Amino acid sequence: MVLNQTVSLLAQSMRETEDELIRNMLASTASVINCTGGVNGDNPTELSRSDIDATILALLGNDAMMISDNIEGTLKFGTAPVREAFWGMMNTGILDDLEAVTGFISQAQYPSNMNVLNAEWGSVSNIRFLYSSRGSTTPTASLNGNTVYNIFVTGQEAYAIIELTSATASFIYTPPGGPTDPLRRLQLGAYKFAQVPRLLNDAWLFNLRATHS
Amino acid sequence: MPFAEHYMVQGTFTAPATLPGALNINCGFIPTKVQLINRSAIASMTGGPPALNPGTNYLGFQWDWNTDFGSTVTSVLAMAPNNAVAAVPVVSNGFISSNGISPYNGQNAAPGINSISLGATVTGGALSKANPAQLTSTAHGLQTGDQIMITGPFTAATAMNQLGGIIFTVTVTGANTVTIPINTNTANFTATTVTTWRKVLTPPYYYPRNAVITGITAANPMVVTTSTNHGYTVGQQVRIRVPSAFGMVQANNLQGVITAVTSTTFTIGSIDSSAFTAFAWPAVTSLPFTPATVTPIGSGPIATTFLPNIQYNYDTLEDATNNQSFQGFSVGTNILVAASSTVLGVTASDVISYTAWRGDV
Numbered sequence: 001m002v003l004n005q006t007v008s009l010l011a012q013s014m015r016e017t018e019d020e021l022i023r024n025m026l027a028s029t030a031s032v033i034n035c036t037g038g039v040n041g042d043n044p045t046e047l048s049r050s051d052i053d054a055t056i057l058a059l060l061g062n063d064a065m066m067i068s069d070n071i072e073g074t075l076k077f078g079t080a081p082v083r084e085a086f087w088g089m090m091n092t093g094i095l096d097d098l099e100a101v102t103g104f105i106s107q108a109q110y111p112s113n114m115n116v117l118n119a120e121w122g123s124v125s126n127i128r129f130l131y132s133s134r135g136s137t138t139p140t141a142s143l144n145g146n147t148v149y150n151i152f153v154t155g156q157e158a159y160a161i162i163e164l165t166s167a168t169a170s171f172i173y174t175p176p177g178g179p180t181d182p183l184r185r186l187q188l189g190a191y192k193f194a195q196v197p198r199l200l201n202d203a204w205l206f207n208l209r210a211t212h213s
Numbered sequence: 214m215p216f217a218e219h220y221m222v223q224g225t226f227t228a229p230a231t232l233p234g235a236l237n238i239n240c241g242f243i244p245t246k247v248q249l250i251n252r253s254a255i256a257s258m259t260g261g262p263p264a265l266n267p268g269t270n271y272l273g274f275q276w277d278w279n280t281d282f283g284s285t286v287t288s289v290l291a292m293a294p295n296n297a298v299a300a301v302p303v304v305s306n307g308f309i310s311s312n313g314i315s316p317y318n319g320q321n322a323a324p325g326i327n328s329i330s331l332g333a334t335v336t337g338g339a340l341s342k343a344n345p346a347q348l349t350s351t352a353h354g355l356q357t358g359d360q361i362m363i364t365g366p367f368t369a370a371t372a373m374n375q376l377g378g379i380i381f382t383v384t385v386t387g388a389n390t391v392t393i394p395i396n397t398n399t400a401n402f403t404a405t406t407v408t409t410w411r412k413v414l415t416p417p418y419y420y421p422r423n424a425v426i427t428g429i430t431a432a433n434p435m436v437v438t439t440s441t442n443h444g445y446t447v448g449q450q451v452r453i454r455v456p457s458a459f460g461m462v463q464a465n466n467l468q469g470v471i472t473a474v475t476s477t478t479f480t481i482g483s484i485d486s487s488a489f490t491a492f493a494w495p496a497v498t499s500l501p502f503t504p505a506t507v508t509p510i511g512s513g514p515i516a517t518t519f520l521p522n523i524q525y526n527y528d529t530l531e532d533a534t535n536n537q538s539f540q541g542f543s544v545g546t547n548i549l550v551a552a553s554s555t556v557l558g559v560t561a562s563d564v565i566s567y568t569a570w571r572g573d574v
Contacts (some may be wrong), residue, residue: 021418021536027329028419031454034503043377043501138329140411143377143500145334145364196535202452202508207423 006189007171014169014191020134022161023089025197026152027136030207033058038213043143046213047094047151049102049124055153055208056126059086062203064155068128074111082110085128088208090151091135095121097213098129127153142211151208158205160198167194220244220571225252226544228563231385233546234356237317240541244569245280247314247542253563270552273559278314278542312545319415319538331362332412340373340408344396348408349389354546357385360413360441361393372405373397374497379425379504380413382441382477394438394477395427401496418538420444421509426453429461429492429505433485434472437507442476450511451481458495458502461486468510542569 033055038045045051066084073081082105090098098104098121106122107113119130129151136150163169171191176184199205222240229236254272337350340363348361355361361383363376381393397404421444428438437453445451452468455461464486472482495502544565552558559565 024418025536028417028422029509031423031452031508032503032506034501036501036503038501043374044503045501140331140334140364141329141362141378143365143374145366145377145409148378199510202510 003173003189007173010171010189010191014193016134018161018193018195019132021195022159022197023134023136023152025199026159026205026207027138027150029199029202030152030205031202032207032209035208035210038210040211040213041144042146042211044148044209044211047097047101047208047210051208051210052101052124052127055206056086058206059153059155059204064158064201064204066126067154067156068115071111071115076111079109079111080105082123082128083126085123085126086153086155088127088129088151088153089135090129090131091137091149092131092133093135093137093147094149094210094212095131097210098122098124100213136207138209144211146211149210149212151210152205153208154205156204158199158201160200162196162198164194164196167192169193221568223566223568225564225566228549228559228561228565229356230561231356232549232551232558232561233354234549235312235354235546236356236544236549237319237539238541238544238567238569239539240569240571241539242571243316243318243540244542245572246570247276247278248568249276249314249544249548250274250566251559251563252566253560257560270554270560271557272552273548273557276309276314276548280316309547312547314548315543315545317541317543319418319540329413329417330415332414334364334409334411337408337410338406340376340397340405342398342402342404344398345384345392346395346397347386347390347392348383348410350391350408350410351389353385353389353391355383355385355391355412357383358442359383360416361391361410362413363393364409364411366409367405367407371403371497373402373408374500375402375494379440380416394440399493401494403497415538418536420535420537421449423506423508426455426492426505426507427494429453429455429464429486431461431486431489431491433487434480434482435464435469435484435486436478436480438478439507440477443474443479443507445471445474445479445509447471447474449509451479452508452510453481453505454508455492455505456503458499459492459505460490461492463489464492 034044035047035051036045037048037050040046067087068085070084071082101124104122104124107116107120110116117130119132121129121131123129138148138150141148169191174188176187220242226236226238251274254274335350337348339349341347360380362378362380365377367374383391383393385391424439424441424443426437427440430436449471450468451471452466453464455465467484469481469483471479473480550556550558552560
């Protein structure tokens with residue numbers, strides 16, 4: 001029972017670690033676009049519709065391909081069709097600013113929830129936004145010393161994780177009673193993996209930087 | 214009962230050429246005990262330690278730190294000659310209470326925090342209109358190669374606000390002055406008298422990194438200056454992004470292969486920018502704007518010679534994104550401080566041996 005719980009926690013830890021490494025790679029290497037359409041007087045400003053439009057245009061101008069298909073409208077009150085979309089990955093700290101953007105559609109207003117991810121907050125124009133409390137931020141990095149939120153907006157095949165054949169993710173369990181444990185007191189549960197997160201095409205992914213309103 | 218985990222690593226490092234300074238030493242783990250031996254000091258002592266010291270300077274020759282010292286008691290025990298030195302940084306009986314040895318975790322992937330971490334805000338002095346720009350900040354404690362982030366608030370709405378939030382690599386020119394790789398002696402910059410900054414304690418993990426461009430020559434070939442040590446190599450392929458606010462719109466989205474480098478500049482031999490519009494930082498009134506940046510692309514430098522027997526195994530990802538973060542310990546400015554007749558310290562460029570252990574955790 002304890003072992004099963006431990007394995008469950010290790011599994012979560014491993015995938016979160018993978019995500020954080022990829023996040024940090026994107027923060028280190030992706031091209032940046034500062035939000036400039038907001039009104040909070042900072043640089044970058046808070047997220048605005050013009051910034052989202054500029055990012056979409058930049059990706060389309062670089063021939064980036066969108067990731068998700070459109071969701072057709074249906075006869076349900078309060079819903080709206082969702083365009084085919086790039087994906088944006090963001091921190092939870094500016095979800096309120098996202099909701100305030102002109103044209104925001106909450107995922108609860110999608111005509112169908114069949115293809116909605118658990119971490120999806122909604123969409124604006126041709127970007128669907130995923131959120132996480134571990135989304136990338138850069139502390140005090142704005143003109144006025146405020147936290148900058150890094151929103152990674154990506155098309156298809158913009159980045160990848162190169163895994164090594166000999167070091168794919170694996171769980172390790174060593175029962176008590178090994179050569180150095182004659183009293184059978186010690187057991188080990190662990191995971192290990194090796195990977196190289198890597199931008200494949202810098203033109204198909206942008207770090208859209210924003211501050212809070 | 215904790216699981217047994219034991220590591221030890223040893224090596225040497227060199228004290229900075231400019232003191233006081235601080236260094237992060239890579240151990241591959243976070244140690245629980247560290248010992249430093251100043252080999253240069255011992256070699257120079259007449260009669261040997263600990264009773265005597267060479268000449269007029271009190272040279273430290275051994276420092277010990279253990280995790281159970283606790284931050285409120287002391288961080289470092291320094292072996293001073295007869296405990297004779299009472300001046301800062303040695304408080305009494307060889308104890309150093311701050312900026313001694315401390316664990317360093319450059320892999321602080323904490324929830325909600327990016328891979329970058331910053332030190333405390335420092336209120337400095339003037340940032341000059343010059344090439345390169347000079348920052349004055351009393352007893353800054355920085356080393357050449359350190360990175361700082363210029364941050365607000367600025368002294369006036371017109372005073373260098375364009376640089377807010379940008380990270381620069383510094384070159385130390387004095388105990389109170391550093392230069393940063395940008396030409397601010399241009400029309401759109403106004404000198405500031407008070408400049409706040411924060412030291413970058415943990416830079417972004419990964420190489421090669423996106424970098425902010427501070428200048429591009431209109432010349433053949435094009436030479437690009439970055440705000441930080443870019444770390445690129447000859448053969449690296451990069452893409453330039455120049456927003457229209459910076460003038461040189463012809464350079465936007467151009468890509469090329471680097472043909473020469475210095476620490477903060479690189480040359481793209483294939484781009485002749487002599488006919489381009491001049492690169493110029495926008496005025497404060499243009500804020501907010503996106504900075505000009507350079508992004509590494511491709512899979513890295515390709516060897517110019519191929520050996521037939523390695524053709525099929527050639528590593529085309531030899532320069533793939535590389536995590537350069539590490540764990541270890543920091544040696545602070547109260548150890549790496551210039552020795553004098555009143556201060557126990559070291560001599561610039563002393564060779565110091567270290568041993569670091571990690572016990573049960």
